[in-house]
Amino acid sequence: MPKLFYRFYYFVLLVATSFNCFATSNAPQSDLFSLDIAQLSELEVTIASNTSETRATAPSTITVFDEQKISSLGIINAFDVLNFVPGMQMARGDWVGAVPKEHARGVRLDNGYLLILLDGVRLNESSFGKATVYTPFIAASILERVEIIRGPGSALYGSNAFLGVVNFITKKQHQQLTLSIGEHGYKALSGSYSHKQDDVTFNGNISLQQADGQSYAVTDNFDVKDPLKHVLLNAQLNYQDTTIAFHFIENQLDEFINLGGYSNENVHKSQSFSTSLEHTLWQNERHTLDALVSYANFQIDSSGMVLPKEFGIVSEDFLVGPNWQTQWTKFSLSHSLKLAEDKQLNSGLEYRHASQYQAGATTNYYDYQSELIIPDDSFYLGELKRLKNIPEFSALRASHDFYGIYSQLKWQLNEKWLFFVGARFDDIKGIDSKLSPRFSAIWQPLEHHSIKLQYGESFRTPVNNELYSSDSVTKGNPNLTSEYVKTSEFVWLYTNHDLSLESVLFHNQLRDFINLVPIDGNSFFTFDNTVNENIAGLELSASKALNKLNVSVNFTQLFDEPINASFKRFANLSVRYPTSIATIHLNAIWRDEIDAPLSENTHFYQPSYGLVYLKLTRDFGKHTLSVSAENLFDKEYAIFDPRVWDGIVPAKRRSIVINYQYTFN
Template sequence: MKFIIASFIRRAALLCASCCAFAAIVLPAHAQSRDSSSAELLLSDEPMVFTASKKAQRISDTPSAVTVITRDQIQASEATTLPELLRGAPGVDVIELNRSNTDISLRGTNNIFSNKILVMVDGRSIYQDSFGGVFWNMQPILISQIDRIEIVRGPGATLYGANALAGVINIITQTPDKVKTQTRQAAGEQNSLFSEALVNAGDGITVGAAYRRTAGYNAGNSGYQRDDHALATANFDVQRGHGLGTWRFTGGLTDGKTELSTPYFSESYGRWRSGFLSASYRNDGAAPYSIRGFFNGSHIDGSGAGRDETYDLEAQQQRQIGAHHSFVYGADLRRIQSNSSILGASGHGQNLWALYVQDEYQLASQTTLFGGLRVDTNSSYGTNLSPRLSLVRHLTPTQTARISYGSAFRAPTLLEMYLDVSFPTTPELSLRTLGNPNSKPEELTNLEAGYRIDLKHGGFAGLSVFHYDISRLLEYQVTQYASPAPGLPAVIPVLVETRNGGGAHAQGAELETEIAIGPGVKALLNYSYQDIHRDNGMPIYFAPKHKGNIGIVLGGPGRWNGALMAHIVGAMDYDAAASKSGRMGGHTSIDAAASLRVGSGADGWRLGISATNLLGKEYIEFPDAAIQTGAAPSASIHPRTCWFSIAR
């Protein structure tokens, strides 16, 4: 904890000074009038999104497939984790390995330690640059803070750079001026406890605290890896207005013990500490601009002990040129540093700088062409270009069609470049796994088309179809075998190394609809098809070909809130090893929640009950029995889990 706290104190002034200096260098001063289009957008009933184009837009104007999980849905679900909120969205693949390990990706690219999507909180990346992927259960964020979640499917590298290969998930929190003081306490099976408190301290300041613990699915089962955890979180959010501009300072800490089942940690249960500090300024004048600096830090104790730090500074501006061109452009600087026992004796780091631009060109009154390009230069793997071209056509006031072409890349992590660990496989032999400092980024090209119609009595229906190709897949390949005994053939792997290998190809479709049934009541239905294979035809990654969700949500200010959602997951072919594949059967699970507001007014108490896998039909979401040689199985059997909660 000393490391995190000291870092916060040392870097708070540095972030503020850096933002101001960057603004003076990159961004000019602007007129004091507000953009009139922003007011028009706020009057629209159609959902507003920011992530798809780094500017506020109606969802039908964006060049991407976008899904929004609203605050009403979040509250109605009674969810206690981020993965619970994302499981029901189209194109989203969730592997809950056990209660402490969840991996999430988009469009069939999921895997253990999934690393094919960029995840952000308020535009701040929480992707673990050193190791890849996201530690979903260890983020210093409260569920009650979340205003909405924007899911952008398809490559996002033109605006966001590395790791937005299959898409972007942006978790957007409430600003302090919208926060109401609230608390929520919940108790569930597996000796689970969930506690949150969010306080509006006035004058644009909010503070939050949370505690979460569980004995895990594997409690009392010595045949499986432990998956219990206990984590405490604290954060703050400060907002200050200045003319047309707004300053925002946020920070948070998470501290506790958790199990991290990875291919690289042999005894991974240990203390986890992570934190962040962010300072940003946004000016909403005639040519809006923003500056943000942030620091992410984490520290793991145990056999995979190490410390990771990420520093980032970004400036962006939106400018209208003439009657037809609207530009978004910016610059980004990043430093990644890691010191870990599994990355060799010395620490490793990377420096990154990037420039990006996107032109939204009005071809005709109902037709818009998006063209963009980003240049990323990294001190380890060189320069990457990420172009995108999209055409959006409003066929009628309620119908929109789009077609897009784009590319993206996933950067090799420090783990893939410098990993050096060994595991015993027999009394005489060990398996050594090495990274490759010469690793190059994975690259993806994507072509997709989409259609959306707003329904007459509320709601919408949408369809997206896509095809993408991935090249230079980064994988661990066996490069040396040894004999189990003298005179016998060499059949036991003793050396595995990171290599850029072949490619993969995928095609798929996503159908999504939302229908308003009555005040505060809506039905949700989506179906995803995704078929992805290697160049040689073998399956790859861990995602079903067919997947659907159907449910009903009752949200809003009424006395009753609730949600009922069925998740239907088809059978899955997977690549179990370099030379064989397997198949795992499908399953259907039902999540349900209901809450009743008691007392008078909007500030009354709310009593809730919820359950995941309500019918109790047990299943697993990952087929491998064990992640590493000789270890106990880590993929848990999912039982029913019930929760009781009280909130105000």
């Protein structure tokens, strides 16, 4: 421990000295955290109810990160924000190892139990269900805000809003340029631009990132890396009552681990694109009617090493993976009606057509005559080939129609009592129909105190991969039904100008959960509605301002065992302290041990561990210089995944990045 302490001390001293060299004697040191705790708690969000609410009045348990808080975490990938959310964690896992996997309230089932939105646009698609396969990386540097529902959200959002909803909101009204360079060949450029003229407003963001990746020793003579290539473009044009928006994201995560196997030939390239048109059709003192038309397209080209040549079956490693494309088109209407001063009714309807129109493979073994992927030397292709559509995967080229209608009443009974009651009905043609009710009673008995009693139900519809897959790893099950959860929550929230406390007691009844079921040992799987469990837990949060020092801490304790081995207890700590040289942001996460038997002869054990994140920031007016470090002390640890033969997925080691930002406005 002393050695780690001295490394940390000299690191801080070196960076602080560097900042001091840049500083002038009277350089302004602006306080990025000028809002006090009470003001931050009063930030309005719409993610929970389609009405403007605060943490105290929202009919869900929510967490909000503003731009300054996101920046203070010192993270590169926006998904890592979830490591600082009560009840949630984000970690690696197989398929694909470098793709982030969510852990939410005791569930780590890699099936898309969080609905991920980018500026309100759904990133979950219809082949895998989860957003992170097609969009595994979103640059944190272009985010203005992150709004998170912890708990059910299907009453507003339908399928996938199961254990939570995350809305990444990009920067608006910014004119900034950021340059970054760091360890492991990391380089990044990001920028935000905004322009307003008369009734027209334009906002746009760009992010370009590249890294050689860290090195991981698979054997004594074999290493792999986890390189990154990332492109993000998004723009929004507003004219009077009309908004046009689009986004394009491309990510490439090669090598490392894919489908359980390490190889320098592993590939994983993905794209997501969306465009939308929103228009206010009608608005007066009582009514607002909005229409939205949107389109999204998702592409993936991935191949993993599933059969090494060392097994003696083939002369060269056998690699295979999906080469798929999906799309969806959506039309929705939303209506807000002010019934009275104390009553508001929000309703809407939605139609979404989702289809997978390409179901091919990227592989180096294929028999063109039988049109089958066969790992045999006579069918070796010499290199990876990209096959757009093959008969073996033809069942995946399926489409589904989603119809949804919802309504929600907000009733302010008096100064102390606020009620929300609503429901959404979804009909997924050919698969299932689900009703998702919700209820929230909010009592404010004293100033600064809020007590919430909440109940909601959510569901997730099985996706193409679960229904129809047929590859060397998984076999689909067309008889699957939708899984659903019934969630009860009791929330107490206290907020004043320098102290915020939150306690959330939740109980989830998980029904008909779809889980991977081994068919042949641990190497071949199918899907089945096998899980019916109850998971309860406690989420505690506290934030305190002590003069210049700001401290926040979150702690989660599950009372029941997680589904698939995951973290039963975890916590995080954030400390901010401004000095005359730089503002110090110290963040840490702690995770409990994982002890998981895999078979009679294989056992995974990872002791509890902590990770430290540090960011030092110095503001010189329009110029900002910062140094950030993830996993500062270079902690070596593993992430558990049951589909890897020994359960071990190596976690990221230390990464130090220097950032320079110039603000034009």
